Amino acid sequence: MPMPAHIEWTDSDTNSPDFSARWHSESGAVAPRRVVVADDTTTAATAHRLACEGTALLWRGDFHGARQLLAAMARRVDRKTPPPGRTPADSFHQHRRARGHRARVLGMLLVLPDRGYGLVGERGLTLRRAPDVRAACRAAYGPPGGPTAVSLRELLGVVGAHEWRLKGVPVPALGGARIHPHYGVFSPVRGEYVDLVARAPLPVAAGRDASRPRTAFDVGTGTGVLAAVLARRGLDRVVATDINPRALACARANAQLLSLEGVVEVAAPGLFPAEGRAALVVCNPPWLPARPTSAVDQGVYDPGGAMLSAFLGGLAARLAPDGEGWLVLSDLAERLQLRSRERLLGEIAAAGLRVVDRLDTVPRHPRAADAADPLHAARAAEVTSLWRLVPDSF
Template sequence: MSSLPTPLVRWTDADGAERQARWQSESGAAVLTRIDVIDDRLPADVAYRKACEGTALLWRGDFQNARQLLQAMTRRMDKRPPKLAETPRERFNQHRMWQGQRARTLGKLLIEIGTGHTLDLRRAPQIAPACEAAGVHAPCLMSLRELQGLLGAHEWHKKGVPVAALGGQTIHPCYGVYSPVRGEYIDLVAQAPLPQGPIFDIGTGTGVLAAVLARRSPHPVVATDVDPRALKCARDNLQRLGLTGRVRLEQTDLFPSDRAALVVCNPP
């Protein structure tokens, strides 16, 4: 999680008490200022309308029903995709805008995480291990979508993702680092002819491409990333694979100071 000061979000609870908590947003979403406290009695149509109008919804009901409400809001959102623009550039920009609007709207359904990373909701799962691994500071408010992503990422990290180009060995992504669930780009790096000389892996993330390259090439591999969390993830993966001495990790924006015969990059 970011080391920047965490902003506070304030709201009035159902009993009229004034409350405040840290605002947790991995994407840096703006602090929400209009918050309604809701539970299982609020219809999905009303919840969706409020979210579209900019009102955040702090859930106080059954946790599994909150998941169902988010699914219902998602269905309503996806029923109204924008009419496609004419040119590829316009369609690309339109898609980016739509995705941003979708994320903002669905991110209006909030969950309060209590001290010790607990959820005071019926049928709530244990979230402490995932929150602690991701560096979430509690108590806080976060969107249910973000919490679901955090829990899913924790499961991926525990199980790992098998990579055929590494002989079926697993890569373990951390929260906030893209998981190598699509293998096309990995297979390309595993099969493409390699030149003689040093290799750069720019934006290494989990370190999967650096690992594949280190297995294939006798030349130095330098993997860079600007995110300390990604570098730790890559370091852990390279250590599991026995490749620590074959890859040099650097925290830098894009390119290191050296020269390379080959540069690979798989941007998000």
């Protein structure tokens, strides 16, 4: 088993000996090779230059000063915006590269929570006016394992995610009940795809035989919001699957909070349940065929469209007689020229499936109206669809 990565640094102000600490990055960033101690005297220009060179800055001083330095570094990074691409795909890839560079640079400002995830200071790295982040870190990272260096940007994301977890996201399709997203699990803030699942007509197989439980699979359940909607629509049994253990824990917790644990069954990690067929199989895969760069990105980006292909390829074998598969998918990838409609239809046909209906809706999220977004044209024209699929022999 490989040893955990570490960072090393020297406190030159006090002539202290070399120190080291574990390194943790949810985005999979490698541990920086060079680390210097920074404090309230460090300027944004110096911090930005060092970060661009690959040198991390381990913060010692006022916590709010660290946040201000991070914001100042972000302003410097954002001064350089990529020019428009020749094609929508070029613009998308340039935008992703710019966001990746931004994340790498801002990820170089580090803090060192102590053995219990406190920010009281470890090894002389006192953080004045630091908030209590212990509960948020335990929820995201699990039990503490000793002082571990993390980027301040990631830590702020962990704290923000924990606040959303406590507060929850109201879902109109659930009568205003709240879904509580966990860290690293995509939040159902875009309600249009949820509404599609709430209003699509249930297949005949879901109500034909009253002597057998009406079963649905929610493939790639995430927070479990679609599983909850299906349960509220009267399905007797909804099996929720996901490859992400965090998502499974999140879906299980939300089912309990909604008093649906008797209907929603959370399966072991995997794309489909280990066995069985269902009258309805629903999947809302990541919409863009690109590589994710963080844990939450996995809800948006699907490298090479692998999950989409796997769902379509395995769907027919998982449907009960007269059953349907519901594919919930945005056409944003098509508008960005990352995937063609012909390719999608070709994959559906190659999987032995055919389309019996399609329900469409338009986005309601703020980014669709943000003219400053480099991908505005595609976002403004985006359509999200629920494709009703059946085996071609049906």
